[in-house]
Amino acid sequence: MKKYFNYKTLIIAGLVLAGLYLLSTKLKDIPEEVKTEEHQAIDSAELKLVNLKYGFPIDDFKVETSKVKRNQSLSTLLRQYEVSFSTIDKIARKAKKVFNVRKIKSGKEYSVLFTNDSIKNPEYFIYENTPVEYIVFDLRDTLHVYKGEKEIKYLKKQVSGDIESSLWNAMVSVKADPLLSIELSEIYAWTIDFFGIGKGDRFNIIYEEAFVDDKPIHDIKVLAVNFIHHNSDNYAFAFTEGEKKGFFDEKGNSLQKAFLKAPLRYSRISSRFSNRRFHPVLKRYRAHHGIDYAAPTGTPVHTIGDGVIIKKGYQKNGGGNYIKIKHNSVYSTTYMHLSRFGKGMRTGVRVKQGQTIGYVGSTGLATGPHLDFRVFKNGSAINPLKMKSPPVAPVKEENKPAFEKLKNDFLIELSSEKAISLQ
Template identity: 40%
Template sequence: MGKKQWIIWGAAAVAALVVIAAVWSVVADRGGTASEEAEPGEVASAELLYGIDKGQYIIEEGEVESGQTLSTIFARYGIGPVVVDRVARAAEEVFPLRNMRAGHAYTAFLRADSTRALEHFAYEKSLTDFVVISLDGDSVRVTSGSKEVRVERRRCTATISSSLWNCMVDNDLSPALAMDLSDIFAWTIDFFGLQEGDGFTVVYDERYVDSVSVGVGRIWGAIFNHAGKSYYAIPFKQGTKITYWDEQGNSLRKNLLKAPLKFSRISSRFSRSRLHPVLKIRRPHYGVDYAAPSGTPVHAVADGVVVYKGYKGGNGNMVKIKHAGGLMSGYLHLRGYAKGLVSGKRVAQGDLIGYVGSTGISTGPHLDFRLWRNGQPIDPLKVPSEPTEPISAENRADFDMIRQLVLAELNGASADSARVVTQLDSLDVYRAVPVASAGEEK
């Protein structure tokens, strides 16, 4: 090798060593180590937090305290009102800063140098959704995003000893599952009359961010055993919406809800002669009293039109709704009304109309719920409620197919993913799947 070639080779080697030293210097500054398995030219993947390379920053995490605002949080990092005002204007269309709530987590991304200047600020709107405020000199950028959600399919069986809510706690199940089951069976099961020994089996999707449950997704089938009878819930899409049906193909949705509110107890029933708890005289009580905490949401039991909203003596704040078939419903002793509720407004079954209170003549928070047919009071607990339109003839074969697949999974007959219903928009994928035999549907 000639002298000139040795000089060129030596210069190249020195340059390579300089580059390697620079790379190791950057790695050391970031507190990391170089991967021994990295291939030449391969770039190490960044660890992202809210879409930001956290390795470039000093991270500080906190929680919004009661009465705290973005202005007071930013003041900790030397950011004054002028910048906060600029952020507020930039955030208005993405996430108004007035919607920040105590107890929600936030993360500050500080520049990893002597200035420790705030460059990004992430606020968690919910367990899954967040907003990021980015500061770069006079520039402000506000973006929103969502965490990656993992869905895990679960099959659970539980027996009730006291209440549906306590059953969820006892079996380490999501409280949201109780809400969803009560919604699905709201027309068929009296959740105020659950008995010890009642129980259910349910197949559903549970949603996770990392290892933390963030709620319940679709319920893919349920069997609820109540008072010695089994009630089925089979999901099926007829028309544009997925709803639930019994094993015969009758809709679980009835023309009248069992009750206008959730998770209470009946403190007084319909009576022609009841001793009034306040007046201490006997007189008719043409309603059902549901004891519930003040502020509990109250919902319309059927589609209809609001014909009265206001204060009415001993009945307190009251709403009356006119329904089809000569039916009228009344909601008494309300603390307040749903926003926008006015006389003449049309409401749908399940719409929020007000909140449990103790207005008028009342011994404590409760809802006095009443029904009239053609002007005559009737016992709300004895009113038959007819189901809405059943599965149509043209959908019967597809429904029977989905029903068999759902019941097979509920009964634990198969863990084969090909026999699991995961969507109902296109059923072709299931038509070639062998369904459970009668022996599998126990």
């Protein structure tokens, strides 16, 4: 039995070797280009990419895209595609915790995804709430509503130009987003008076611009700038320390100054910033774009930052005795209901941070002594309690090596003045 097993094993092994030899001979006879084509065909099939939109393999659907017309609601939009009233009611209820369907606005884009067959049933309704955010209404049996976000791509750019009339026009002339002019006015708010810039001044900016679906969404992040004003370089480099991002000059000094947190020692906040507040004297609702600080009559009121008094007097529309101070080309503040003004306070006078400019009172339309304090940014009222506080100290010693590397890299790019693309 043992001898029989050995002969059988040898016979099988011989047959296998013979088969392998014949196979290798046949493969040699196949033209090389045929083998290559077959290999490439396999690779291309494996590498075939799925075309995704809104998170769906969009080629698997029939798609109709349009814009919301005036007075169209979720109901009128879906009824166009024969979605039942019952389904619309249920999906609207499902949406409550995700999106208020009453906020669907005309001009916004939407898409409807249908089954890719002859019946063409609508399966998904997608409303583009913002350039980035979209709302998916799943119209299938599950009736599900959820939010999604499109991919944001950032393009790194560099732009330079000369000012002939205004910074805004200069941006337009070099085909850059004019919003860059506002960004620069905020970056240099404490160092350059942008009402005083003019012909002969020049800028060179490196920044990132956000795109969605290859369209700009007006989201700009300035990385480095040299603004040449009166033939002097004014560098600004964006640098983050901890959780705070600030702008620093080439020596690592902050370009920003801090405001005082409040313009007085107060007892309590009696009224907050609101677009619709019930006025205690007029007995009706109207906007209150300031903070009311309750404090005893005669409490000193201080300016929250250096600046120039641009208005002083009595407001007949309810503000009483007031002072308005321009701090820079971006920020100004107003102090109202004063009982009296500080010594020497008049239009054109320069004041220092913390200087007494007046005293708490109840002049004008007021039910009791308080300061109505308002902050304006680029001419528009903002909530004083939500003002961002940028770092004002220089770059910390432990962060200086990182800052120096970042600064030197940007200095090379600023000197080249070439547009750069971010992959």
